Amino acid sequence: MSVSVREEDFDVGTETAALAADNPAVGAVASFVGYVRNANDGESIAAMTLEHYPGMTERSLQEIVDEAHRRWQLIAVRVVHRVGRLQPGDRIVFVGVAGAHRGEAFAACEFIMDYLKTRAPFWKREETPGGARWVDARETDDSAAARWDQDSAPG
Amino acid sequence: MSVSVREEDFDVGTETAALAADNPAVGAVASFVGYVRNANDGESIAAMTLEHYPGMTERSLQEIVDEAHRRWQLIAVRVVHRVGRLQPGDRIVFVGVAGAHRGEAFAACEFIMDYLKTRAPFWKREETPGGARWVDARETDDSAAARWDQDSAPG
Amino acid sequence: MTIRILYFAALRDALGCAEESLNLPAGVATIADLQAFLASRGEGWSALRPGRSVRAARNQRMAQGGEPVMPGDEVAFFPPVTGG
Amino acid sequence: MTIRILYFAALRDALGCAEESLNLPAGVATIADLQAFLASRGEGWSALRPGRSVRAARNQRMAQGGEPVMPGDEVAFFPPVTGG
Numbered sequence: 170m171s172v173s174v175r176e177e178d179f180d181v182g183t184e185t186a187a188l189a190a191d192n193p194a195v196g197a198v199a200s201f202v203g204y205v206r207n208a209n210d211g212e213s214i215a216a217m218t219l220e221h222y223p224g225m226t227e228r229s230l231q232e233i234v235d236e237a238h239r240r241w242q243l244i245a246v247r248v249v250h251r252v253g254r255l256q257p258g259d260r261i262v263f264v265g266v267a268g269a270h271r272g273e274a275f276a277a278c279e280f281i282m283d284y285l286k287t288r289a290p291f292w293k294r295e296e297t298p299g300g301a302r303w304v305d306a307r308e309t310d311d312s313a314a315a316r317w318d319q320d321s322a323p324g
Numbered sequence: 325m326s327v328s329v330r331e332e333d334f335d336v337g338t339e340t341a342a343l344a345a346d347n348p349a350v351g352a353v354a355s356f357v358g359y360v361r362n363a364n365d366g367e368s369i370a371a372m373t374l375e376h377y378p379g380m381t382e383r384s385l386q387e388i389v390d391e392a393h394r395r396w397q398l399i400a401v402r403v404v405h406r407v408g409r410l411q412p413g414d415r416i417v418f419v420g421v422a423g424a425h426r427g428e429a430f431a432a433c434e435f436i437m438d439y440l441k442t443r444a445p446f447w448k449r450e451e452t453p454g455g456a457r458w459v460d461a462r463e464t465d466d467s468a469a470a471r472w473d474q475d476s477a478p479g
Numbered sequence: 480m481t482i483r484i485l486y487f488a489a490l491r492d493a494l495g496c497a498e499e500s501l502n503l504p505a506g507v508a509t510i511a512d513l514q515a516f517l518a519s520r521g522e523g524w525s526a527l528r529p530g531r532s533v534r535a536a537r538n539q540r541m542a543q544g545g546e547p548v549m550p551g552d553e554v555a556f557f558p559p560v561t562g563g
Numbered sequence: 564m565t566i567r568i569l570y571f572a573a574l575r576d577a578l579g580c581a582e583e584s585l586n587l588p589a590g591v592a593t594i595a596d597l598q599a600f601l602a603s604r605g606e607g608w609s610a611l612r613p614g615r616s617v618r619a620a621r622n623q624r625m626a627q628g629g630e631p632v633m634p635g636d637e638v639a640f641f642p643p644v645t646g647g
Contacts, residue, residue, distance in 0.1 A: 182337025185357060193362035193412040199433075200355050201426065202340060203563050207348035219562065220488055222555060225539035250562060257348040262563050271356060271437055271647075272468065278354075279430045282563060288541060290555075291562025292488035303489040306532075306559030313427065358647050374646065375572055377639060380623035405646065417647050426563075437647060443625060445639075446646025447572035458573040461616075461643030 171246050172230040174221060176253040179263050188245045188267040195244050199274035200265040201282050207257035209304070212297040217304075219252045219261070222290035226250070233284045237266070240280070241273040248281065250291065280317050287314040326401050327385040329376060331408040334418050343400045343422040350399050354429035355420040356437050362412035364459070367452040372459075374407045374416070377445035381405070388439045392421070395435070396428040403436065405446065435472050442469040480550045484517075487557035490533065493526040503550060510535050511544030513554060532559055564634045568601075571641035574617065577610040587634060594619045595628030597638060616643055 173179075181202055189195040207214055234246045245267040255261060264281050268274040293304040328334075336357055344350040362369055389401045400422040410416060419436045423429040448459040481500050491497050507513050514535065518527040527533055535542045536555040548554060565584050575581050591597050598619065602611040611617055619626045620639040632638060 180337055181340045182335055185336045189357070189359055189413065195359050196361045197359070198357045200357075201430070202344070202353045202355075203426070204344055204350050204352070206351045206424065221562070222485070222487055222536070222539070222557070225536055225555070228539050229541075258344065269361065271358070271434075272464075275356070275430070275434045275437075279426075282426055282430075286563045287560065289562050290487065290536070290557065290560055292558065293561045294488070303492075303558065304561045306561050309427075376646070377569070377571055377620070377623070377641070380620055380639070383623050384625075441647045442644065444646050445571065445620070445641065445644050447642065448645045449572070458576075458642070459645045461645050 171234050171248065172227055173249045174223075174226050174230070174252060175249070176251060178251070178260055179249045181260075181263065184247055184249065184263055184265055188247055188265045192244055192267070194269055195267045196269050197271040197274040198265060198267045199271065199278040200263065201278055202260055203262040203282075205255045205257050205259045205261060209295060212295075212299065214257060215296045215298075216254055216256045217296065218254045218294045219250075220292045220294065221250075221252050225290050229289045230285065233281055233288065236284070237277040237281050241268070241277045243268050243273060243277055246277070246281070248285070250285075250289070252291070283310070283313045283317060286310040326389050326403065327382055328404045329378075329381050329385070329407060330404070331406060333406070333415055334404045336415075336418065339402055339404065339418055339420055343402055343420045347399055347422070349424055350422045351424050352426040352429040353420060353422045354426065354433040355418065356433055357415055358417040358437075360410045360412050360414045360416060364450060367450075367454065369412060370451045370453075371409055371411045372451065373409045373449045374405075375447045375449065376405075376407050380445050384444045385440065388436055388443065391439070392432040392436050396423070396432045398423050398428060398432055401432070401436070403440070405440070405444070407446070438465070438468045438472060441465040482513075482548060482550065482552045482554055484513075485553065485555040487555065489558050490526060490556055494523055503548065508547060509544060510537060510542050510546045510548060510554065513548050514544070514556065517556075527556060533557070534559055566597075566632060566634065566636045566638055568597075569637065569639040571639065573642050574610060574640055578607050587632065592631060593628060594621060594626050594630045594632060594638065597632050598628070598640065601640075611640060617641070618643055 188198050230248050247265045249263040266274045266278040343353050385403050402420045404418040421429045421433040481502050484499050486494050507516050565586050568583050591600050
């Protein structure tokens, strides 16, 4: 399976190696790891809880991966997203893309992150000194995703 | 040191974790791994040897990293490039960039790879069934690097 | 003739409801109709009023307001997503 | 008044020379002058003729043809790079 949603951490070395394993046509793996930061919007963060919509989450991630395969010539894609309670420094998400050349691997990796940020049903709840709060969606995430609409030619 | 040129392999998990370690302001690590492919320009590749210009190599990589730090708000950067004889499936290069947010991490990682491909003194010699041959530079690498000249605003 | 409705994250907290079954009321043909019907229940349900950054999914796919609602559907309402 | 000259990769193979010391000849003031002087040695050295995709570095930095050459410099000639 190219998509996994789970509480457990992932190993970046293992995930990256698996993308290139057994396929000597792979020349490039671009990857992204998102981490819990210790501060957001000026408040310190003790922990955060990631809620999701079981069923729709896996489906929407798989659709994003399928769309990336349609847009670029890719050899393998892997998305792992954690849910549950996480602390600053913890890994949240891994996106890895293997291709023959770096251009398509970079573009598809960034595309998947931009779409994930606006289309996959995850919600973050932060624990701050002032209490718990739901994280608001950022407009910059919408504009990051929107540029792939105009820009539909492989980059 | 943020730059390393050496014969030994690198561990992607260790390198990625080191970029985020001890800095809980890191929210994003974008990374790239280049691999030896088993074919190039229609010929099968049994092995390749990476030659470099000791001294200038490290200096040019460090200058590219410094330029990335000037162009984007980055927390940490790491470049490892292998030299010597490598076989298909072997890792060649690691570029990892840590930042608060994903936009600058992705842009700086791709920028470093594009500049490395055109400015760092490495040369590949492939072993094919027809004998050994030096790899020719690709024009697409020049155009990939050139787009950062126009595009000097942080992305 | 029932549908299943799910609420997530800040919206669930505001409504005090995570999930319900509903007999499709007369005149409710689309996601927008359903959202307006629910928002009209009064008190906390006004959190569902259109214009309040409520997103919807129908059968686990993002849905626009004009999309029809059919018996047996699973409809979800939630705030803009913030994963990654 | 000498400089050190290095050759790399396919260019080194073509010249059959990896490194040499040279007393700066009269009239050689720039990288381009030096390259033309070396290319005029005949036989394999024509591989250094301008227009043949030869790149140059001076003191371990990429250099254009117009850059001056000074005693004590380390100059390198090589093909376009192909790392990564």
